[in-house]
Amino acid sequence: MLKDSNSFHVLQKPLELPCGKVLKNRLAKSPMSDSLADGEGNPTEAQIRLYERWAEGGVAVSFIGEVQGDPRFPEKPGNLVLGPHSNQQALRSLTQRSVIEGAHLWPQLGHAGALAHLPISQPKGPSPLDVEGLQCAGMSIDEINELPSMYARTALHAKMVGFSGVHIHAGHGFLLSQFLSPLFNHRRDRYGGSIAARCRIVLDVISAVRQAVGPSFPIGIRINSTDRLAGGLTEGDALEVVRLLDQTSIDLIDISGGTYFPGAKASSEGSSRGPNFLAFARLARGVTKVPLMLTGGFKRRDQAIDAIASGAVDIVGVARAMVLNPRLANTWLSKGGGDPDFPKFEFTPPGGITAWYTMRLTALGEDRENLCNMDLPSAIREYEARDAQRCLKWQKKFAHLYA
Numbered sequence: 001m002l003k004d005s006n007s008f009h010v011l012q013k014p015l016e017l018p019c020g021k022v023l024k025n026r027l028a029k030s031p032m033s034d035s036l037a038d039g040e041g042n043p044t045e046a047q048i049r050l051y052e053r054w055a056e057g058g059v060a061v062s063f064i065g066e067v068q069g070d071p072r073f074p075e076k077p078g079n080l081v082l083g084p085h086s087n088q089q090a091l092r093s094l095t096q097r098s099v100i101e102g103a104h105l106w107p108q109l110g111h112a113g114a115l116a117h118l119p120i121s122q123p124k125g126p127s128p129l130d131v132e133g134l135q136c137a138g139m140s141i142d143e144i145n146e147l148p149s150m151y152a153r154t155a156l157h158a159k160m161v162g163f164s165g166v167h168i169h170a171g172h173g174f175l176l177s178q179f180l181s182p183l184f185n186h187r188r189d190r191y192g193g194s195i196a197a198r199c200r201i202v203l204d205v206i207s208a209v210r211q212a213v214g215p216s217f218p219i220g221i222r223i224n225s226t227d228r229l230a231g232g233l234t235e236g237d238a239l240e241v242v243r244l245l246d247q248t249s250i251d252l253i254d255i256s257g258g259t260y261f262p263g264a265k266a267s268s269e270g271s272s273r274g275p276n277f278l279a280f281a282r283l284a285r286g287v288t289k290v291p292l293m294l295t296g297g298f299k300r301r302d303q304a305i306d307a308i309a310s311g312a313v314d315i316v317g318v319a320r321a322m323v324l325n326p327r328l329a330n331t332w333l334s335k336g337g338g339d340p341d342f343p344k345f346e347f348t349p350p351g352g353i354t355a356w357y358t359m360r361l362t363a364l365g366e367d368r369e370n371l372c373n374m375d376l377p378s379a380i381r382e383y384e385a386r387d388a389q390r391c392l393k394w395q396k397k398f399a400h401l402y403a
Contacts, residue, residue: 008335011025011333017291020216024103027304027315027318028315029063031064031169032357033078033079034065035358035361035387037080038393039392040394043090043091051064051098057328061165062103062105067154068080068154069111070111074117083154088161092162099162105163107163108169110169113178115260116136123135124138125178127192144191148207151168155209156213164218165219174260176205177224177233180224199244210249220251221253221254223253223255224238225277227261229259238280242284251290252291255293255313275297278294282310293313294315296317298317299321300339301331301332304318324340351380356379359383
């Protein structure tokens with residue numbers, strides 16, 4: 001651990017991306033599924049205010065988790081959708097109010113694939129699966145071949161409404177992560193088998209997105225260092241993915257891990273002892289010159305300082321700590337510093353902590369976090385009730401796509 005009282009200055013240093021754009025410091029609000037869209041894929045005032053607050057709080061870049069280009073395969077009914085039926089005025093309001101004070105705002109472009117939300121989807125992944133808690137159909141070659149153009153259209157839409165970059169989601173068990181993982185991908189064609197073949201669609205997506213947005217628009221990607229499941233992505237294969245990404249025009253590689261496959265340990269359920277996946281990031285640093293971001297487990301400023309100062313990563317992604325304090329970036333960038341106090345719960349029902357943080361995101365967006373003091377069962381009930389209401393709206397809005 002660094003002892004120099006001025007060591008926090010390493011967090012203040014700007015980061016120039018390969019495309020030429022600059023992140024003003026080394027602190028990012030990493031992607032979370034905020035569940036704050038209106039159920040029809042459009043931003044709400046609470047969602048706009050939330051990202052405005054993080055920008056005011058000093059972050060270099062905020063990522064909006066789970067932004068869909070194909071509304072047939074969402075992660076949740078509170079996801080944003082970028083498409084012809086989107087509320088363009090609301091999207092421009094989101095970017096105009098959040099791309100301020102030098103802060104970037106990037107949507108995390110996703111496709112839930114086999115993990116698409118069942119009430120509003122008919123899940124499809126690289127291969128058909130039928131295991132306890134998860135069933136999906138397999139994608140056809142034509143459906144796979146359509147993916148790069150879908151991501152490219154979505155990225156171009158993001159650029160047109162004022163987002164300052166895009167982030168491709170290839171982690172956490174969603175579709176592109178499923179192609180990388182032998183647990184999901186059992187294909188015997190050019191998209192399955194070796195890690196190079198399993199990575200092919202990811203590379204095709206990056207190429208198509210770059211062609212759509214041009215050379216100077218930032219493109220990031222989130223990848224897993226591990227699926228945290230037996231039979232899933234190995235560390236060796238994940239390092240090979242990094243090597244392959246190094247040969248592309250990607251601007252930022254965001255390292256995370258875990259998956260929402262039934263029974264898996266999610267990325268948010270990391271060790272309390274420090275940042276997750278830091279050892280892998282050190283290995284990845286040896287095989288790529290692309291800027292690296294590490295997400296997961298950063299709770300204290302000294303952890304962020306050490307990760308940057310060691311050279312292992314170039315920027316750290318912070319999620320729950322910034323939900324507890326939306327001005328945490330400015331706090332960590334100042335001499336005084338200070339770390340958030342994390343809540344402690346005596347009883348933690350499945351999904352309870354995620355629901356609690358999700359409902360606190362709503363409170364932040366409504367500027368009422370000081371009044372947000374619910375227990376986990378109450379958070380779960382409110383979260384699930386809101387999702388159920390939004391499912392009805394989603395089905396009505398996008399019913400024509402399922403015909």
